[in-house]
Amino acid sequence: MPEKINSFKELENQQEKEYAQNLNSVKQSLDSNLSGLSFFTNVIDVYFAKVLSYIVTMTGGSEEKDEME
Secondary structure, eight states: OOOOOOOOHHHHHHHHHHHHHHHHHHHHHHHHHHHHHHHHHHHHHHHHHHHHHHHHHHHOOOOHHHOOO
């Protein structure tokens, strides 16, 4: 005679599956958001210093590096 699975065990198994699916969905969402943020910060890191230097030069100022030398 086959054993009947307890309904609470069935519920637990179902909740574990749903939790795993939700966890994977959240992880994928976070990964995509972080990759987008990483790209944005890399762009700022590369170009922001050059843009500020250009603005300072255009307004007649000098960079701090030149003053120290």
